[in-house]
Amino acid sequence: MANVTIIGAGNMGSAFAGVALAGGNAVQVLARDADKAAVDSRVSAxxxxxxITGDVVILALPYPALADVLGAxxxxxxxxxxxxxxxxxxxxTFDDLVVPxxxxxxxxxxxQVPGAQVLKALNTNFAATLATGLxxxxxxxxxxxxxxxxxxATFAAVVDDGGLTAVDAGSLKRARELEALGFLQLTLAADEKISWAAGFALVK
Known part of the structure; x- marks a missing residue:
């Protein structure tokens, strides 16, 4: 089992805390407000x-908040x-990504954090699909x-043990495709073409 720290207690952070707890992992949640971090009685808020106590750190934050948190x-x-x-x-504009x-x-x-092992994940998921597992x-x-x-492999085990299905999407270079896919999904939901409980699934 892993020791997971989630920075951010919004919908995504709260939903993934549930996934990590379901897999039997120790979970710490950090937020601007300690009361909001107490998303479950089993977490360390x-x-x-x-x-940070976790070996796995989830940045469950809006993109503009990253710089301050990474600095902290x-x-x-x-x-x-x-x-x-x-x-x-x-x-x-809701019409582009702000990275090159x-x-x-x-x-x-x-x-910014060359000493860490950085992964891109969860950005193509809505909170509801993490919470329900479907x-x-x-x-x-x-x-x-x-x-x-x-x-x-370590993060995939947290995902799988929590009842979801982890799929290796390749090297970190694939993050740009994942971010494009996440952006497309957001625009579809914002335009009410799909619900916020929907998303893309892989069917083998």
């Missing part, structure tokens, strides 16, 4: 800036698995991109 934990993420679930959408076309939010994080009749699929095979 605290505020951003408190020491400068040097403390070395040796840890860092999972980026952000979609770097330009919310002013040949890069990704995850690549930017990897450059997309339609299919088990929720979590696509994982990263360069460290051991880090991917």
């Amino acid at each position: 605290g505020v951003v800036g408190d020491p 934990y400068a040097g403390q993420l070395d040796g840890r698995i860092v999972v980026d679930l952000t979609n770097p959408v330009d919310f002013a 076309a040949d890069s990704s939010a995850a690549a930017g994080i990897a450059a 997309i339609g009749d299919a088990t929720t699929t979590v696509l994982i991109a990263g360069d460290d095979a051991g880090a991917k």
Whole structure:
């Protein structure tokens, strides 16, 4: 079992806390407000800036909040698995991503925390599909991109043990495709072409 820290207690952070707890993992949740971090009686709740206890750290944050959080934990993420679930959408226009076309939010994080094993995952999932474990009749699929095979295996075990299906999506270079897919899914939901409980599933 893993020791998981989730930074952010919004819908995604709360939903993934449930997944991690279902798999028997120890879970710490950190938020700006300690009361909001108490998403479940089984989690260790605290505020951003408190020491991180997890070997797996989930950045369950809006993309614009990343810089402050990474700054607050400068040097403390070395040796840890860092999972980026952000979609770097330009919310002013809702018509583009704010990272270069040949890069990704995850690549930017990897450059800022070179001592960590950075993964891109969960950004193609809505919180409801994490909480229910279903997309339609299919088990929720979590696509994982990263360069460290051991880090991917550790995080995949958290996902699988929590009742979801982890799929290795390739190297961290694939993060840009995952972010494009996440962006497409967001625009479809915002335009009410799919519900916020829907999403893309892999059927083998």
